[in-house]
Amino acid sequence: MPSNLSDNIPDIVIGRLPIYLRALNRLAQDGHEVTSSHELGQILGISSAQIRKDLSHFGGFGKQGTGYQIVFLEEKLRQVLKVNREWEVALVGAGDLGTALAHYGGFAERGFKISCVFDNAKEKIGKPLNGFTVQALDELETTIKARAIKMAMIAVPAKAAQEVADKLIAVGVRAILNYAPINLNVPPEVRVQYIDPVIHMQRMTFYLP
Amino acid sequence: MPSNLSDNIPDIVIGRLPIYLRALNRLAQDGHEVTSSHELGQILGISSAQIRKDLSHFGGFGKQGTGYQIVFLEEKLRQVLKVNREWEVALVGAGDLGTALAHYGGFAERGFKISCVFDNAKEKIGKPLNGFTVQALDELETTIKARAIKMAMIAVPAKAAQEVADKLIAVGVRAILNYAPINLNVPPEVRVQYIDPVIHMQRMTFYLP
């Protein structure tokens, strides 16, 4: 029983779809037109059964005996994930990390357009940053509301992160990518994803001799 | 039956330990001396039972009626994760991202010392980068073997990432933090962690209206 609704689809399934999409992109770039759950599984180190099961939540996108048309499946996954459009993103924090994020081309390439940058350091406000002007935090409310921005990235020190998150949520942001090494407290209607490279490093040392 | 060995401890448990450690750090910084599985669970949005179960894989670190001495538990978790020492890390790629990583103070602060940087662009080789000199990829083997480096970060374009990974593994690297948006093919004795911010963004849009 395929469905495009949030139905009862496990979040862990949603988490794998972007990975599938990335692998499909690469296959298409390499000139492939068709793939199979088996091939995709090989590439990703995932069982073919899991891939078929995951996809079946959203519809039957393949053909027996043949597999999946790559371009078609990409389109379907983009639809499901709602990344078949451009999302405007607010960036808070214009330090080393914020600057690197503003310069990173990979966001725009894949549908996420950083469209405003905020910082509270006087020496940064008003300075240009990859086509934007860094704005004071005071202007956060007006700008984000005016553009109805729903996504943001937090690249401020851990101490300031919760306060920034609260402000963002108050003006309508519903999805936050948090680079500050701290857990955020947010209401259930807000999604948060965390990026802390040290956490990943610490997860690997356990297995080293 | 507590154990410090890789016993049969699920990787998903190992994955949560660094998160616990980070929360404990913060509590200690805020002047707390004792905490409980309930308090920790509140902060992290995890059930207290899960925290107790996770910790019990490694020993009894708490006291009934009281909870956990924060400093003591931190020490134990650092021991388990093997982050009670300094790890040398090789960085490959000195572009925007590599530069930002080299400048990021959070690694050294938490026990990961970037101790060499490689790139194959002629105009970068020999240039100073946060105290290092960017080395040619040719020197990767000598340097990494000489220092017995076991961890590396890959910050090169997707096209080059697999080749770089192969080289690193060939000279003894056993844990890789991969920033290139591509799945790496590695032998089972090598751990890989992935950081691709776009994947996290795409995982959140599904839930937005």
Place this chain on the structure above:
DNA sequence: TAGATTGTTAATCGATTAACAATC
């Protein structure tokens, strides 16, 4: 047609939670 691969069901496996005796 014969071979291949899907979508789906049922079986297995593993992770989370609830509950409570032990005890600080």
Place this chain on the structure above:
DNA sequence: TAGATTGTTAATCGATTAACAATC
């Protein structure tokens, strides 16, 4: 002592895998 919280066991819940009929 009374109250609180651990460590652990058993029960529940959910995710993964195996298997196969359907069919391209």
